Amino acid sequence: MTHSAQEFGEWPLKRLLTAVVGSGPKSADDMSYAQAREAFQRILGGEPDETTLGAFWLANRWKRNTPGELAAYTDVMREESVVTAEPDVDPVDCGANYDGKHSSALLGVGAGIVAAAAGTPVVVHSGDRVPTQKATAYKHVLDELGVRTELEPAESAEMVDETGFGFYYQPAFNPGIQDLYERRDEMGVRTFVNTIETVANPANADVHLGSFYHLAFAKKLTDLLNESDQLEFSRAIFFQGMEGYDDIRPGYTKVAEWSEEDDELEDYEIETAEYGMAMESDDLAVDDVTAESASITEAVLAGERDDAFADAIALNGAFRMYARQDVDTLEEGLALAREVIADGRAEAVLEELQAF
Numbered sequence: 001m002t003h004s005a006q007e008f009g010e011w012p013l014k015r016l017l018t019a020v021v022g023s024g025p026k027s028a029d030d031m032s033y034a035q036a037r038e039a040f041q042r043i044l045g046g047e048p049d050e051t052t053l054g055a056f057w058l059a060n061r062w063k064r065n066t067p068g069e070l071a072a073y074t075d076v077m078r079e080e081s082v083v084t085a086e087p088d089v090d091p092v093d094c095g096a097n098y099d100g101k102h103s104s105a106l107l108g109v110g111a112g113i114v115a116a117a118a119g120t121p122v123v124v125h126s127g128d129r130v131p132t133q134k135a136t137a138y139k140h141v142l143d144e145l146g147v148r149t150e151l152e153p154a155e156s157a158e159m160v161d162e163t164g165f166g167f168y169y170q171p172a173f174n175p176g177i178q179d180l181y182e183r184r185d186e187m188g189v190r191t192f193v194n195t196i197e198t199v200a201n202p203a204n205a206d207v208h209l210g211s212f213y214h215l216a217f218a219k220k221l222t223d224l225l226n227e228s229d230q231l232e233f234s235r236a237i238f239f240q241g242m243e244g245y246d247d248i249r250p251g252y253t254k255v256a257e258w259s260e261e262d263d264e265l266e267d268y269e270i271e272t273a274e275y276g277m278a279m280e281s282d283d284l285a286v287d288d289v290t291a292e293s294a295s296i297t298e299a300v301l302a303g304e305r306d307d308a309f310a311d312a313i314a315l316n317g318a319f320r321m322y323a324r325q326d327v328d329t330l331e332e333g334l335a336l337a338r339e340v341i342a343d344g345r346a347e348a349v350l351e352e353l354q355a356f
Contacts, residue, residue: 012048028063073193078228078231084202218238
């Protein structure tokens with residue numbers, strides 16, 4: 001973590017506000033990569049006063065960040081805050097929105113465990129009640145399942161290698177972002193930090209699986225990956241998940257797929273009915289997201305449910321296999337997902353996690 005006594009360049013946040021990003025709806029401009037880098041270095045260093053920082057965050061929100069600005073913020077975060085720990089295997093990095101879900105079951109834990117049981121290692125990461133929603137994220141479902149979550153990065157990497165599924169805890173692997181918690185909470189609206197924390201990539205994975213609200217944002221995220229000096233994903237898949245999370249929606253889900261080799265963004269739709277799944281969004285709604293997500297996950301992995309939740313966890317598990325290219329099609333992955341649930345391999349991974 002940096003300190004305010006460090007030396008910076010010539011662009012304090014107040015100058016950036018008056019001369020670049022906050023000069024008005026018609027005259028506001030975008031920052032250069034170097035300006036955005038310095039801005040976030042100052043923020044992580046604790047230099048700006050609360051009023052200036054809040055104004056800077058709002059100005060960025062109103063004008064909308066460019067991929068280059070987001071790449072600069074991400075690179076500084078990776079250089080000055082993120083503590084990486086690479087497992088021996090190369091997992092799929094799942095970076096869902098950290099502020100969580102509040103009305104539908106969180107299926108990513110079950111899906112990740114199913115994928116791990118099928119031979120696709122998976123890493124998930126989150127904080128604890130992150131602003132603005134402060135809703136249920138990966139940590140809370142894992143806690144409810146009796147899985148240790150407050151791990152140091154090296155322990156997280158060990159978890160991946162031992163079980164095929166690993167959780168990285170933001171306060172441990174990204175302390176600079178954690179130090180901004182109270183100021184983010186006081187803002188009451190999302191800031192660009194909500195975007196860049198999802199691509200922190202603490203395991204240095206090669207494949208990223210993320211979510212978006214609108215397809216244009218997926219394009220911005222893939223451009224971020226392209227322009228970042230610190231991120232080395234060779235493949236990324238983003239989709240319009242439930243509540244912006246990394247759970248495929250019942251009905252139609254828009255997907256955006258990118259690879260470094262082709263440097264093109266391909267978009268298409270997944271229709272759950274094509275896989276024999278007659279479900280709607282209301283079928284995945286729950287009252288207590290944390291508790292019910294955990295109990296549903298446990299029952300599905302034990303083979304005790306044959307309903308929309310079981311279908312959704314299997315399909316999301318298959319999508320993780322497909323993201324890492326361990327299967328050629330979702331149909332192949334879905335068959336494998338159902339196989340590892342039926343033969344007890346998925347439940348065994350959960351038991352290994354609980355014993356870790």
